[in-house]
Amino acid sequence: MTWRVPLVDLDSLHRPIRGEILEGIARCLDRQNFILGEEVAKLEEGLAAYCEVPFALGISSGTDALLVSLMAYGIGPGDEVVTSAFSFFATAGVVSRLGATPVFVDIEEESFNLDPARIEETFTERSRVIVPVHLYGQCAEMAPILALAEERGLVVIEDAAQAIGARDIEGRRAGSMGSIGAFSFYPSKNLGAIGDAGMVTTREEGLWETLKRLRTHGASRDYLHETVGGNFRMDALQAAALSVKLRYLDEWTRKRRERARCYDALFAESELVEEGNVRTPTAPSDHVYHQYVIRARERQDLRAHLTEEGIGTGIYYPVPLHLQPCFHDLGYGEGDFPVAERAAKESLALPMYPSLTDEQQSMVVSAIAAFYRRG
Numbered sequence: 162m163t164w165r166v167p168l169v170d171l172d173s174l175h176r177p178i179r180g181e182i183l184e185g186i187a188r189c190l191d192r193q194n195f196i197l198g199e200e201v202a203k204l205e206e207g208l209a210a211y212c213e214v215p216f217a218l219g220i221s222s223g224t225d226a227l228l229v230s231l232m233a234y235g236i237g238p239g240d241e242v243v244t245s246a247f248s249f250f251a252t253a254g255v256v257s258r259l260g261a262t263p264v265f266v267d268i269e270e271e272s273f274n275l276d277p278a279r280i281e282e283t284f285t286e287r288s289r290v291i292v293p294v295h296l297y298g299q300c301a302e303m304a305p306i307l308a309l310a311e312e313r314g315l316v317v318i319e320d321a322a323q324a325i326g327a328r329d330i331e332g333r334r335a336g337s338m339g340s341i342g343a344f345s346f347y348p349s350k351n352l353g354a355i356g357d358a359g360m361v362t363t364r365e366e367g368l369w370e371t372l373k374r375l376r377t378h379g380a381s382r383d384y385l386h387e388t389v390g391g392n393f394r395m396d397a398l399q400a401a402a403l404s405v406k407l408r409y410l411d412e413w414t415r416k417r418r419e420r421a422r423c424y425d426a427l428f429a430e431s432e433l434v435e436e437g438n439v440r441t442p443t444a445p446s447d448h449v450y451h452q453y454v455i456r457a458r459e460r461q462d463l464r465a466h467l468t469e470e471g472i473g474t475g476i477y478y479p480v481p482l483h484l485q486p487c488f489h490d491l492g493y494g495e496g497d498f499p500v501a502e503r504a505a506k507e508s509l510a511l512p513m514y515p516s517l518t519d520e521q522q523s524m525v526v527s528a529i530a531a532f533y534r535r536g
Contacts, residue, residue: 166512166521168473169349173516174413178405182355185401192397200400205360207407211326212342213334214362216369218376219395223322223345224251226359227292228258229393230318230341233371236261236289243283244292244320245275246483247501252294252320253482262491264288265483267498271443273297273454273508276500277305290316295324295335297477297510298351298417298451299444303329303338316340322359325352326414328447336362341372346403351417351451352410358399416515417450423519424453424511427526438533452477456507463532464509470528475510 175182189200201219209217220226236242238260244252246265253263264283269276273296280291291310293301303319310317317339321327324335325344336342346358363369374381379390425441433439440456442448454477457463464474481501483493495502511525 163471164473165471166473166517166525168475168510168512170512170514170516171348171353174514178409181405182402185405186398189397189401195397196394198397200397200404201395204395204400204404204407207404208360209362211334211407211410212336212362214337214342214364216364216366217360217362218369218372219400220359220361220376221393221395222357223343223347223359224255225391225393226322226343226345226361227251227318227320228255229372229375229391230343230361231255231259231261231290232375232390233341233368234290234316239287240289241285241287242290242292243280243288244482245294245296245501246481246498247273247478247504248294248296248320248482249322249478250482250485251322252292253485253488256292257487261289262287263482263488265493265498267500268296268504269302270500272299272301272445273504274299274301275306277302277309280306280309284313288313288315290318292318292320293339294320294322295327297442297454298324298327298449299442300324300327300329300333300335300446303333304331307338318343322347323350323451324449325350326410327449330446332447337364340365340368346399351413351449352403352406354399355402356396356399358395358403360395413515414449417513418448420513420515420517420522421448421450421453423522424526427522428455431526431530433526433530433533436533439529450513452510453513454508454510456504457509457529458507458533460507460509463529466532467525467528470524472525472528473512476508477510478508479505481505 240261242256256263319339319342321335322345327335342362344360346354375390376393379386379388
């Protein structure tokens, strides 16, 4: 169907910089160096500076960024990794792939992020890692998480897949606070590739060297493998495109924040929040609005109505991680994490991208208001 207001509009993002991206692709073709190489090294330097860390490493995807981060600490059978019950599947999936056990924690009502007050009760002698998720573009409350980890001798790996450029309430960049930060450059992300790509960041040189070896099958030089790693290398074509887009990221983030403020004002004028039909996102920290997610009464019917009106929406995520069929053996059930379960039933992502217009946003909020005032 033709969307009046699509959920994501990548064409409007790429069209103005198409020539610059094609120039980068042409450089790769001319050099005939398609894996790692100069383009990836240039991107890594730029991303390290942007994230305010000494080291960044280009990775094949956001999922692989999480996977290689856990591998760097030797996580495997018998280990437990504490993380949010409400996130994209990869956050917990990589834990199980390594034979370790994901241990879930409920989320905060307002931020959708892991609730620090509930972490300590999950600790056992097998706890090794905490993976806070900076969901939708807002940093988790990191100070108590980092303090708990230090007290217990645990590792903190930030799942910053949706939060490049965000800062926590103390002004620290996403990906700069834990031992490792893991990012995704999936095409729809705030900084998206033209395929799949990811990144890890760290402040520790020794850890960076370990991650670099793991990225290339555990080898520090050709055909000599100190450990078993994987093929987690970034394509030069993706790095070339990302280097172009990185130059525009701050401007795109500024526009996303403008669009969020516009939504906030429109919802306030509509009285939908006051009437209890909708709850808009809160942003105590430096939100980058990968998604603008509301909580909505009668979410499924509202979404069907918006689809009929030609307005794109998304549900991130309809099934919390502890209720996924593949994790049935972990013994969780309905009611274990009530805040995450409510979020799964109520959350609705509205169109959010830098080129979104006031008119389009008015159309979205007017359509939501019409739904609740029907009949």
